[in-house]
Every structure is written in C-alpha cells, then in structure tokens.
Amino acid sequence: MGKTTLSQLAYNNEDVRAHFEKRKWISVSDHFDGIKIAKTIINDKNETPISDELDVFMQFVSKSVEGKRFLLVLDDMWTEDDTKWEPLRLALMSGAEGSRILVTTRNEAVARMMGATTQIIHLEKLSDEHCFSLFYHLAFLNREKEKSDLFEGIGQKIVKKCKGSPLAAKTLGSLMWNKKTLKEWSDVLNSEIWDLEVVEQKVFQPLLLSYHDLASEIKRSLLFCACFPQDHRFYKDTLIELWMSQNYLNSKRNKERRTIGQNYFDDLVARSFFQDFELDDKGNIETCMMHDIVHEFVKFLAGNESLIIDLADGANRAIELSSDKVCHLSLVSARGWLSVPISFHKCTNLRTLTTFASKKRNTTIDGDLVLQLKCLRTLKLSDWVKEVPKEIGELFHLRYIDLSGYQSLKELPDAICNLFNLETLHLENCALEKLPKAMGKLINLKHLYVRGCKIKYLPKGIGRIRGLCKLDEYKVVCGEHGDNGNEILELGDLGMFDQLQGKIVIRKLGKAIDAREAQKAQLEKKKHLLILELNFGKKRSDGEEEVERLRKSDVEILNALQPHENLEYLRIVSYRGTTVSPKWLMSLHHLRYLTLVFCIECECLPPLGRLPSLEVLKIYGTNVKKVGIEFLGIEETQTSPVTAFPKLEKLFFERTQGWKEWEGVRGCMEQVTIMPHLSHLEIQSASLKQLPDFLQNRPHLNLCWIRCDWALFDIRGHVQAIRAAYLFKESMTGLPI
Secondary structure, rough: OHHHHHHHHHHHHHHHHHHOOEEEEEOOOOOOOOOHHHHHHHHOOOOOOOOOOOOHHHHHHHHOOOOOOOOEEEOOOOOOOHHHHHHHHHHHOOOOOOOOOOOOOHHHHHHHHHHHOOOOOOOOOHHHHHHHHHHHHHHHOOOHHHHEEEEEEEHHHHHHHHOOOOOHHHHHHHHHHOOOOOOHHHHOOOOOOHHHHHHHHHHHHHHHHHEEEHHHHHHHHHHHHHHHHOOEEEHHHHHHHHHHOOOOOOOEEEOOOHHHHHHHHHHHHHHOOOOOEOOOOOEEEEEEEOOHHHHHHHHHHHHHHHHEEEEEOOOOOOEEOOOOOOOOOEEEEEOOOOOOOOOOOOOOOOOEEEEEEEOOOEEEOOHHHHOOOOOOOEEEEOOOOEEOOOHHHHOOOOEEOOOOOOOOOOOOHHHHHHHHHHOOOOOOOOOOOEEEEEEEHOOOOOOEOOOOOOOOEEEEOHHHHHOOOOEEEEEEOOOOOOOOOOHHHHHHHOOOOOEEEEEEEEOOOOOOOOOHHHOOOHHOOOOOOOEEEOOOOOOOEEEEEEEHHHHHHHHHOOOOHOOOOOEEEEEEEOOOOOOOOOOOOHOOOOOOOEEEEEEOOOOOOOOOOHHHOOEEEEEEEEEEEEOHHHHHHOOOOOOOOEEOOOOOOOEEOOOOOOOOEEOOOOHHHHHHOOOOOOOOOEEEEEOOOOHHHHHHOOOOEEEEOOOOOOOOEEEEOOOEEOOEEEOOOHHHOOOOO
C-alpha cells in the first residue's frame, strides 16, 4: 500500500534532514541480521570491530549514536522475535532525546513486539481518483494529447481493477506505456489482468514474503479462501468451521480446535491478508473481506486445487470436470438457472462444493449427482436449494452442511441423520417447521444453527449430542409437544462438556414443570452460554388462591433456573412475582443486557444498580408505582463512595402507565455517582411528572419522554403506530427541550 514510498518521502524531506544529525536506512526484509544492521549504522571502516560477536557490534552501535539525535528506518521488518530486536534497542538508547525509529512492516505483531502500539499508521487504499493519477503519470508519459484522450476511458476502467493499490497502479501504468493501439489497451482491459506476467511478478512479490512467513497449517487455511468468489464477505466463525471441516485445525496438544482456528485467523489478519473489518458489540472482528489482489494471489497459489465456475452464461450447458486435482469447487450464478449442469464422475478428490447465487433459486439437486460426491467434506447449497435428496445420507465423510436462507426448504430427509461425522449444520432462515426425529444420532455435531426457521421445538433425543458447543437458538416449550418435543431434562444433558454457546429460550415455564424439574436444566454449568430467555407465558388464574399459587411457583422456578455468572444477555417475560429478584441475579457480574417484559405483578424493582457490567436495561409493562433508591442498590444513608449503574448507557421504561414517582438521592449525593455513562433515556408514562435530581442538568443525555398513549397515523398509505412525545420544560427543570 505504499509503506516504503511514504517512508522515503519522510526520510528525504529537507526539514527531516536538517533535524537529525544521523540518518540511516536499512532494508531488513525477511531475515533480521543484527550484525549486518549494526555495520550499516556504524558505516565507518575504521570503526568496524574485528569480531563476529553480536555484543561487540552493539557496543560500537551505542558509541556511534551516543549523544546524537538520529533517525533510523527499518524497512520491511518481519521478525516477531523480541530476542533479536532487544540487543539493538538497548544499544540505541544512548542516542539523544528526540531520536526516532521508523519501521515498515506487513505484520502488526511486529509493531506490538517493538512497543509501537500507540504509534501505528495503517495505510488505507487509494481513491479511484488518486489511483488513476498515479497510473496516468506513467501510462501517458510523453504521449500525444490526442492519443491520451483516446485511451483515457479504457485506462479508467483498468484502474478500477487495482482496487486502490498504488503498487498495482504503478505496475499497470508502466505496462500500458508500451501499448500503442486501442486493441492492445482493450486486450489488457478484457484479460484476466492478474494473469499478466509482469503484474504477477511485481504485485505478487510482496505477498510471497508474507505467505512464506506463515506456518504450513496456516498456508492451507489461507489457500482454502481461493474457492470463494471475489468481493465475498467472510464471517470469521463460519470460516473457522469450514477450516475445521477440512481437518486443517488438528492439535497435537489437545487444544480446542476453534481456538486454533481463531489463532490462524488472527495471524492472517496481522499479515494483512484480510481487510474491511466489521466488528461485533465487543469490538471483535465479525466479518472481513480480501483485497482483489490478495484474492487473485491466493487463487494463483491454489492452482488447480480450487476452481470457480460461473454458470451465468448458458444454464443448460453441460460441464464435465475432468481433473482429479480439483479439491474445492464453487458454482457462481448471477442469473436464473434451474439445475446444476455438471458431472463429477472424474473428480475423485473433490472435498468442497459451494454455491453462490445473487438471488434465491428454486433448484433441485439430482440424487445421482449427489452420489458422485462420496469424498465430500463440505457442502454449501444455501439460498437456492428447495429440496434435499435422501442420497445425501450416503456422503459419510461430510463434516459441514449449509442449507440456509431459502424459504422453500420445508423439511430435511431422515437420511441426513446417518451422517455420523457431521460437525456443522446451518439451517438459518429456512421454512423448516421441524427437524428429523433421529437428530440425536448426530453424535459428533458441534455447531447447529436454526435461528429464523419456523421450528417451534427441537426433537426429543437432542440431548444425546453431548459435544454440542454452539447452538444459536435452543427452544424448550414446556409440556406442549409430548413425545415429539424436547424436555427441559435434555437441556441439562446437552453440551455435557460445558462448552455450549449460543442462545437458550425456555417458554411456558410453570405450565408443566416445577422447581425440581427446572433444576434439571443445569444452566449454572453452561459457562459459555451468553443469551438466556425465560418466558413464563400467559396463565389463567381464577381467585386469589390461584394467583398466589402461580406467583409462588414462578418465584421457585426462577430461582431454580440459575445461569452461570458469565451470562451476558437475560430476558424475563411474563413473570408473576412481585419483584424480579431471583437469588442469583446479583451474581451475574458479566451481565450487559437485561430486559423485563410484562412482569405485571412486579411492584418493586430489584437493586440493579449493583450489576457492574450492565449496559442496557429495558423494563416493559410492570405495576411499579414508585422507583426508589433501592433500584440504585444503595442505602438511604450512604457513608462510603459508591457508583450505581457504573456502565449503563441506555435505559428504557415502557408501558409503565401507573408509575408516578422516581425518587432522588439528595441526602447522599456527595458519596454516590449514578449512571455516569448514561447517554439515552426513554420513558413512556402518562403519570410520571419529574425526573430524579441525579438525571437533571445533563446536557448530553438523549431523552425521549412519552406522555401519551399510542397514536395512529396514516403515512404513504401505511398505517403505522407512532409514539407522540411531549416534553414540558416546567416539569423538567434544567433539562434541554
């Protein structure tokens, strides 16, 4: 991206030259030679030591820079080994204050090793305008203006293929300088530009250094990315699961394979093989992309092992793959096609078959075609398959299946339960209403994704999958589906090795279970479970005795469903207790999101201010009339400093029409800090007249105070419910309108 060029501009700048007494430029490359670097810094034949000992050379380096303000450029630094860097660093400490070391590297781990974590400059890609300027400077050098105007339109299209890389723009600009005719320019534009030898040699060379620096296992994982089309957005977790299916993540030390995959991914990120990151709410990388140059480089290295076929041209054209070297095949379609016109008889080593379509397709896969894929490990047919043939059950080597995203897929064949080696099954956003009854036979299943399906419950026997470690949504509907549905007991068996991640939803609690049965869920043992919804459902209650019985039952069941303290998201729905305060609530030190929905009997809020990690709190539909300081988790006469809701950012009170008073804390304000990070407050209450003192005079607080019921408005022909918000200055002293 121009790291060396930018550094040269700084190194040769007149002001920089005048500022430093000593300047040295050293090209380090992939081998860090301490003695060679020391000789360059010393640069005096009379002062060079007659020795081959590193310590002796470092003494001379220290003497060479002693008391001098120096600039040292280490260009193309690769080593992450701090034992090689440390002797040089210590020797340079004798320089004068204001000395600087400038390093260029493709590996961010190098910067961290050298201690420059707060002074890293990440170079971004060039804009198309600047990229063309660079290209134009070389391609049109000394060319007649008329011809320049003639070629300029084609040149702009060629530059778009550079995707902001200055190295590619320079290389192509130099290449086009020798092209004299429109045909020659058009030939380059219409060619696979990265197949041109001059581009391959110059643009791919820096990437080869990065590639050769990788461990062999990580190289395999990188080359696997060649089977994805250009501009594909990778989901990190999915990519790791795909590597897992290819057996790339084996560990000699019994290390968890997902952890190994995360390490591989981090290594590739550090070496700039991925870019354009999207982060999750914790700041971790969720998705990423590959620059086109990197993608073409990976395809170049993968050679015949990876093949991408575009089926857009000629839907009915038969294609027979004759090479037994193809291991990973991708089918890409931008237009409509109804079948897969390919024969796999000669692809005896095919391990991966993936499809990528711009639109969802009503495609049926022929059973005979499936039987040609006996060695397949990875099968991705998402977005376009409407039916899965029963022959899929004969692909015994399958580790990974993705059938997600198509609303015509309503059922899976029972034969899929014969795939005993299956580890990952993606079924998100399908029209599936149920899963095969024998799902419990998939004893090696590690990852199951069913979010967005119409599945109301998972089949009985699912608890036999003891090694399941990731489940995006597990539904338990108590006492409704008899022998067909799962039971809360199976939830206790699921993920026996305490690895289960994902979301668990338990509905209609209290309808058919009691506290003893609830304890069998063993939620406290699921330390990786982050999201939990406990829905008590609507229950009829006739008479005060029945109401009291249901209330007591709900309290006992909620106390029995204690989650692990690592839980981050908790949602409690239709709970009948007078306060939502189970014994375990204050032990959830990592809880970030809490939602209480239609807890209509709730008259008093628990001391939620004590939760140290809570960021978002939503309270919807309660019978609370007054919110006091107990909500903050502080005493009436607080004598020691305390912070209530130390991390809370967003607070919502909705459908709380009976709420009349929110108590302040004027008596102990000096000892209490309350909601220091609150940025958004939303209240829907017709009765509440004033905010408490600790929320007044906060100019940066985004406040929405809803003072009336829902109003209906007709907008562009669509009836939508819109909240009418009215702010009254006289009732909110010090708050901005």
